[in-house]
Amino acid sequence: MKYVKGLKCRECAREYPVEPIYVCEFCFGPLEAVYDYTKIKKALTRKTIERRPKTLWRYKELLPIDGEPQVGLNSGFTPLVKAENLAKYLGVKELYIKDDTVAHPTLSFKDRVVAVALTKAKEFGFDTAACASTGNLAHAVSAHGAKAGFNRFIFIPATLEQSKILASIVYEPNLVAVDGNYDDVNRLCSEIANKYRWAFVNINIRPYYAEGSKTIGFEIVEQLGWEAPDSIIVPCASGSLLTKVWKALKEFKEIGILKEVETKIYGAQATGCSPISTAFKGGTDVIRPVKPNTVAKSLAIGNPADGYYALQAVRESGGAMEDVSDEEIIEAIKILAKTEGIFAETAGGVTLASYMKLLKDGKIDKRDCTVLCITGNGLKTAEVLNGKTTEVYHIKPNLASFEEALKRINEKKGR
Amino acid sequence: MSELKKLRVRLTFPQELIKEPVLFRMAKKYDVMPNIRRARVTDTFGEMILELEGLEENLEKGINSLREQGVVVELIEGDIIE
Numbered sequence: 047m048k049y050v051k052g053l054k055c056r057e058c059a060r061e062y063p064v065e066p067i068y069v070c071e072f073c074f075g076p077l078e079a080v081y082d083y084t085k086i087k088k089a090l091t092r093k094t095i096e097r098r099p100k101t102l103w104r105y106k107e108l109l110p111i112d113g114e115p116q117v118g119l120n121s122g123f124t125p126l127v128k129a130e131n132l133a134k135y136l137g138v139k140e141l142y143i144k145d146d147t148v149a150h151p152t153l154s155f156k157d158r159v160v161a162v163a164l165t166k167a168k169e170f171g172f173d174t175a176a177c178a179s180t181g182n183l184a185h186a187v188s189a190h191g192a193k194a195g196f197n198r199f200i201f202i203p204a205t206l207e208q209s210k211i212l213a214s215i216v217y218e219p220n221l222v223a224v225d226g227n228y229d230d231v232n233r234l235c236s237e238i239a240n241k242y243r244w245a246f247v248n249i250n251i252r253p254y255y256a257e258g259s260k261t262i263g264f265e266i267v268e269q270l271g272w273e274a275p276d277s278i279i280v281p282c283a284s285g286s287l288l289t290k291v292w293k294a295l296k297e298f299k300e301i302g303i304l305k306e307v308e309t310k311i312y313g314a315q316a317t318g319c320s321p322i323s324t325a326f327k328g329g330t331d332v333i334r335p336v337k338p339n340t341v342a343k344s345l346a347i348g349n350p351a352d353g354y355y356a357l358q359a360v361r362e363s364g365g366a367m368e369d370v371s372d373e374e375i376i377e378a379i380k381i382l383a384k385t386e387g388i389f390a391e392t393a394g395g396v397t398l399a400s401y402m403k404l405l406k407d408g409k410i411d412k413r414d415c416t417v418l419c420i421t422g423n424g425l426k427t428a429e430v431l432n433g434k435t436t437e438v439y440h441i442k443p444n445l446a447s448f449e450e451a452l453k454r455i456n457e458k459k460g461r
Numbered sequence: 462m463s464e465l466k467k468l469r470v471r472l473t474f475p476q477e478l479i480k481e482p483v484l485f486r487m488a489k490k491y492d493v494m495p496n497i498r499r500a501r502v503t504d505t506f507g508e509m510i511l512e513l514e515g516l517e518e519n520l521e522k523g524i525n526s527l528r529e530q531g532v533v534v535e536l537i538e539g540d541i542i543e
Contacts, residue, residue: 057499074469074498074510074537156543183543203542232541248543284539332506334473335533344543351539 049086050110053077053253056355064112066170066250076351077253079110087301092272102158102261108297109162109261110254116168117194118161120150122261126269126417131385136405140415142275143382144266147390147423151193152213154344154391154422155262155287156186160247162258164190167245173197174244178235179214180206181344182422187247188217199244203231213426228348256352259287263294266417267304274298274309276414277365279401281393281421282313282322283347285356291419292359310365312410313356314400316340316392317369322353326367331357341372341430342392344422366409370399376434378402379424389424397421463518470524473533474507483530484509491515491523510537 053062057075068077090107098104102122103115125145133141146155160183167175175191176199177183184200191198198219202211206223215221224231239249247255267274274295280288292311298304315323318340321333333353338346350356360367370378375395382398383389390398397418404410424431439455441447474483479502488495493515500509513520524534 069469069537072498074512178542180542201542228540228542232536232538235541236536236538248541249538283543330506332473332508335535347540347543349535349540353539 048112049081049089049107050112051080051082054080064110066167066172066245068250068252079253079257081108081110081297083297083300090301090303092268092303095268102161102258102265105261105264108264108294108301110257111162111165112169115161115165117164117190118150118157121157121161121190122149123265124149126266127386127388129386129418132382135381135385136402138405138412138414138416142266142270142415142417143386143388144262144417144419145388146262146419146421147388147394149422151189152182152185153426154182154186155259155419156182156422157190158261159255159258160186160190163245163247163251163255164194164196166254167196167247167251168194170245172243172245174199174242176201176235176238176244176246177248178202178231181210181426183248184214185426188214188219191219192217196245201231201235201238203228209429252351256286256290259290260294260297262287262419263291264298266291267295267298270415270417272303273415274304274307275417276308277310277312277410277416278419279312279314279397279404279416280419281345281397282315282353282356282367283345283350283393285313285322285350285352285354287419287421288313288356289352289359292363309363310410311360311363312365312400312404313360313367314397315367315369316342316345316375316396317371318342319346319348320367320369321348321350322356323367323369325353325357326360333357340375340392341427342375342396343427344391344393345396366404368400368403368409370396370403374399374403376430379431380435382420383424388420390420391422391424391427392430393422394420394424463516465514466517466520467512467514468520468524469510469512469537471535471537472507472509472511472527473535474502474509475531476505478531479504479507483527483532487523487526491519491526493519493523 055070100123149157174197178201204223239246319338335349378399379395439451496512
């Protein structure tokens with residue numbers, strides 16, 4: 047059963063059929079999937095969803111596929127952790143972590159979007175999947191693509207560190223390291239996507255790929271007992287995730303799963319790459335591209351494709367944008383780890399640190415029910431903590447040496 | 462040998478260039494054909510979404526000249542590397 051009506055330009059509203067296209071021929075605006083909500087309302091209820099396996103595909107009518115799911119059959123439905131220790135630490139009433147550090151199979155929320163993108167790529171009949179990425183997206187396309195039997199092309203800037211390559215190349219995709227700066231790689235990939243008949247997940251498959259992010263929003267609502275929280279903090283790179291979390295809430299209202307949506311959406315960026323936050327704070331809707339300079343590499347998108355729409359979503363919901371320094375990001379990673387036992391990558395640090403800043407400035411109410419979207423695992427960016435963790439107690443292999451260390455540990459505790 | 466190419470870009474003009482015929486001059490000098498699809502100009506900023514068509518070498522030179530003048534030139538896809 048088909049629930050997708052087609053694609054629609056976000057700028058001029060011109061409609062297009064379901065094809066591997068991403069930009070309006072007339073105004074060059076981005077295309078977005080549109081659905082038949084009347085039909086979905088009849089097919090998808092809380093009860094139907096609850097009966098299905100705990101994966102992101104339990105909301106399949108609200109995803110842009112025509113047939114049955116084919117890729118990422120175990121992805122999604124990550125834990126929504128009630129963060130009581132962190133709530134106490136911050137002095138807030140009700141706090142949850144949407145924990146995509148344990149996403150299947152590659153430990154970031156990109157497993158969601160790629161599951162949807164590659165299912166759609168199969169429906170279109172593509173045999174090759176591609177992406178340009180320095181991290182999470184490369185891992186997800188490499189892994190999901192391996193399982194689903196795609197030829198895979200992963201493009202990376204040649205300057206990328208060896209340690210970042212390993213988590214992609216182990217799945218044996220064709221990993222192509224391009225000489226040149228980020229602009230050169232971007233331009234080359236755009237040319238390749240327009241020349242070869244490949245599923246370039248975030249170019250010609252982007253309208254479908256991006257929809258996968260909605261599942262974070264759907265899951266948050268379901269895991270809160272079919273309630274929307276008061277506020278959600280979402281990290282922003284291209285801005286797509288934020289717009290889709292907002293879209294998810296509105297769709298649940300549209301099909302009657304939620305009665306009201308009063309959730310405020312807050313966007314989090316690193317100050318070293320904060321074009322969306324800068325526009326928000328400047329009271330403008332112009333996103334000025336920047337050259338990224340931050341430890342939060344997974345959010346380092348200087349020219350965000352969906353920045354303008356993310357800004358709209360934040361304003362429409364009554365939320366705000368915030369940005370934080372590298373020091374604040376590292377500190378927040380450590381706070382999350384020591385309070386909740388969750389090791390987040392740098393983007394998670396951005397989310398928590400921004401939340402802390404928003405709280406401090408009184409932009410979020412301490413009595414709110416808040417959800418933090420933690421989108422990737424800390425093991426992926428562990429190197430940022432080098433020299434910034436607590437000390438290791440080195441001892442000799444005898445009891446006396448251990449007891450000396452124990453004394454130091456207890457003294458430290460007493461201080 | 463340079464070949465004819467099309468490039469879809471977003472130009473962001475700083476305030477001081479809004480009143481200058483920057484695009485026309487570039488198009489003429491480098492024999493690049495601009496095909497404007499969307500534009501927004503206020504008194505503090507200008508934004509244009511367009512297609513540029515020309516020989517690869519000329520496109521390169523034309524875009525560099527815009528950048529040298531302070532115009533931000535970006536692909537309409539946004540940054541593709543994620």
